[in-house]
Amino acid sequence: MVFQSPRYYRAESGDHEGTQKRSSMKWLRQVLQSLLQHRGRTFVILIARIIVASSYIEPLLKDISILHRLGLQFAIVPGADVLVGRSLLFNGHELKLAGPYRILDPPSLEIADKQVEKVSFFIAAELSRYFNVKAVVGSFFVAEKRSGLEFANGASGYVSKVNGSDIMEVLDFIFVLPHIGYSSSEEKLYCDIYELANSCILAVGAEKLIHVDILPYEEKVVKPLADRPLDGEFPVYEVQGIDIGILMKLFFQKN
Secondary structure, X not given: OOOOOOOOOOOOOOOHXXXXXXXXXXXXXXXXXXXXXXXXXXXXXXXXXXHHOOOOHHHHHHHHHHHHHOOOEEEEEEXXXXXXXXXXXXXXXXXXXXXXXXXXXXXXXXXXXXXXXXXXXXXXXXXXXOOOOOEEEOOOEEEEEOOOXXXXXXXXXXXXEEXXXXXXXXXXXXXXXXXXXXXXXXXXXXXXXXXXXXXXXXXXXXOEEEEEEOOOOOOOEEEEOOOXXXXXXXXXXXXXXXXXXXXXXXXXXXX
């Protein structure tokens, strides 16, 4: 039996194939390091209402599914307000706002509730299509009615408490949190997604809050988030512009 001596390969300066191999291995090492760093950690994803109502939702959910299969845990807060507004107008209801908060009378609340539920279960179903990921929908928070004359006849609420222990029990699944909750007196209330995401990350002790939004000119950037109505002392990042892999980029970039 004749044994051949090992072949040592040295890439010359003009050897593009060798350069690409080294670059690919360097990228792979960085990805594996980032994956090990994030595995087992929990992240809250706040999906802006404009993303939920667009075709950009599909690549985002694919990214979330892949990352979950790689060992990351997610709680998702999807904004359904665009679809709620469209449905209210379609059914002949007036759109009423007090600042950034929607005011809903009982008939409008029922329409909004159906849209929020529809969005939540759609996202859970879409996530379950990819890579055998399991997703669950649940409204594990207590809401209270907003005070003030402008809210007296409407069903606008704020998040009083998120039951973090209940969410943690199901975080082996991807958890989808609708932004309609119930008060201690069982009153149904329409809540703000930013307040819900803020309360959720604090309740489950999440590593980061990631807000997914899109700019009109579709600039694709990932940057720290500093100008949103969120008051928790935790890292918050904003993904502006959606493309396949944009969320992966956030997790696999250095630091």
